[in-house]
Amino acid sequence: MRKPTAFTLLIAVLLVAGCADGPQDAASTATPPVTAPPVTAAPTPTGTAFNPTDIAWLQLTVAMTERLLPVLDLVPARTTDPAWRRTATQVAGTRRADLDRARRLLADAAAPTTNPHEGHDMPGMATAQEMTALRAASGQPFHRLLVGHLRAHLAQSVRIATAEQQNGVQPATVALAEAVVRSGTADLERLDHLDPAEPSIAGSAPPTTRGG
Template sequence: MRQPMASTVLIAVPLIAVLLVAGCGTGPRDAASTATPPAAAPSVTTAPTPTGTAGSFNPTDIAWLQLTVAMTERLLPVLDLVPTRTTDPAWRRTAAHLAATQRAQLDRAHRLLVEAAAPTTNPHEGHDMPGMVTPAEMTALRSATGTPFNRLLAGHLRAHLAQSVRVAAAEQQSGVQPAAVALAAAVARNGTADLERLDHLDSA
C-alpha cells in the first residue's frame, strides 16, 4: 500500500537531516576503509528510560532513531552466527557482549519511536546503507568458519560501530529530545569502547 505523500515527506526530511549532518550519504562500503572514531574511556553505558512526549521530538530525533533501529536489526543476525561459525572464546565473548548492548539500545530506540508516534514502517527497508551488512556479505559470513570468519566479522563490526558513532554524534548535535540525545550519547560511548575492544582482540 502506498503511503500518503505527507507521511513520505515526514520520513524523508528527517532522514536527509541526519545523513547530511553525519556526512554519510553515499560512499564506499568497504568495511576496512571505515575510520575509527576518536578514542574514549571504555565503558558500557545504559541510557535512561524514555520520558519525553511526541511533541518534543524533532525531525533529527526521529530520523536517527529509525536509522539506529535499521542498522541494529541488520547487525544482530551477524552476531547470532558467531557461536556456530567460530570456536574462538574471545570472539564468542565479544559477540555476546555486543549482542547484549545492541539489543538494549534497540529496545530503547523502539520505545522512543513509539513515544514519538513515529511511522511504524521502516523507511530503510531494502537499503544497503553504510555500516549495514548486505545480503551478499551475509552469505559470505555463513560460508566462512574459523579465522576467515573472524576476519570478515571484525571488518563488519568495525564498519557498523564506526557508522553508529558518527550518526549518534549527529543526533547529539542536532537532536532535541532529552532521552533520544541521551541514548545517542550512550551509543557513541559504547561504540567507541567496543571499537577499542576489537583493537585489543586483533592485537592479542
C-alpha cells in the same frame, strides 16, 4: 529547547543518507548525499517534542541494529574462539538494549512503524552477499570478515550518534545517543585487542573453502 536550524535539518538529511541499491564496502563509513524524506516532529506524552534529527537518527539506528544482530548470531556456530564469542555476546546485548529503547522512543514520537531503510544497503550494514560469505566462513577467515563488519557498523553508529548528540532536542533520544557513543567507542577499543590474524590458544574451527 534549541530551535531547529538549517544545519540541524542538514544533519537530518545526512542521518538518512547512504541508501543504495548496490552493496557497500563493509569498511566504508562514507555517506553519499541524498534527499531525506520530510519528518514531522511529534510531541511525546510529556510534551517534549522530537525534531527531525531525533526521528531520523532513531529510524536509522533501528535499521542498522536489525541488520547487525544476524551477523552476531552467526558467531557461536562459526568460531570456537572464546574471546570472539565473548565480544559478540557483549556487543549483541548492548545493541539489543539500544534497539528496544529506540523502538520505544519511536512509539512515543508516533513515528511511522514502517522501516524507511528497508531493502537499502547503507554504510555499516552487511549486505546479502556479505552475509552469504560470513555463513560460508569459519575460524580465522570468519574473524577477518566479522571484524570488518563490526568496525564499519560501530564507526558509523558512533558518527551518527554524535550528530544526534549535537543536533537532537528530545532528552531521552539524546541520552540514548550519548550511550551509543560510549558503548560504540568502548567496543571499537575492544576490537583493537582482538587480532584476527593470530589464533587464540583455544583455537578456532578450521577454515572452510568458500565458493565465489
